[in-house]
Amino acid sequence: MDALLSHRAALPVATLAFLLFAMVLPTLRHRRQSGGSAFVLHQRVNPFQRLVGAGMGLLVVGLTAWSALYATRGGEPLGVWPVPDAVRWAGWSLMGAGLGLVLLAQAQMGASWRIGIDREPTTLVTRGLFTVVRNPIFAGMLWVLTGVVLVTPSAWTVMAWFDAALLVSLQARLEEAHLLRLHGDSYLAYASRVGRFWPGVGRLTPAPDAG
Secondary structure, three states, rough: HHHHHHHHHHHHHHHHHHHHHHHHHHHHHHHHHHHHOOOOOOOOOOOHHHHHHHHHHHHHHHHHHHHHHHHHHHOHOOOOOOOOOHHHHHHHHHHHHHHHHHHHHHHHHHHOEEOOOOOOOOOOOOOOOHEEEHHHHHHHHHHHHHHHHOOOOOHHHHHHHHHEEEEEHHHHHHHHHHHHHHHHHHHHHHHOEEEEEEEEEEEOOOOOOOO
C-alpha cells in the first residue's frame, strides 16, 4: 500500500518536472539567448499546424489533470488496471529515460529548437542523437507517455498514448515538409539515411529522376 501511495504522489511531481524542464525552462532560455520566442505553434506556416498544436495542448492538459486525479483519488475510481509493482517501476524508468532523451536532443538542437514550425529559417541539425533518429524529442515524449501508461494502465491512458502517437506523427510530417522546402536536397539526403522515430524506420525515399 505504501508503494502504491508513493506512485500516486510521484506522478504529478513527474508531470510538473517534465513541463518545467522540457518546455518552460528551454523556452525561457531560448528567449534569453536569442531574444525571440521558441513557441511558434500559433504561426500559420501550415494550415494544419494550429489544429495539431491545439490537440497537443489538450493532451498536455489532460495528462496533467490525470496525474492530479490519480494522486488525490487513487486508481480505482479512474479505472486503473492492477499490475505488478515491477511494471510501474519499469514505467518510471521509461519516463526518466524519455525525459533525458528530450533534454539531450534539445541541447543538441541549440538555437534551432522550437515548439512548432517557425517562419524564420533554422539550421538543419544532424549531429548527436540526430544521427540515430530524425525526431529524438518526439521519440522521448512517446517514451515518457509509455511510462505513464505503465504506471497508470487504463483505457484512458492507452487512448492518450494512441492520440499522442497520431499527433506526433502528424507534426513530424508537417516539419518534414517544411524542412524539405527550407533545406531541399540536404534534408532529403539526411532523411533518406536516418529513421523518423526509430533507427532505420520511416526513412524518406528520394523521388526517381524524371525521364
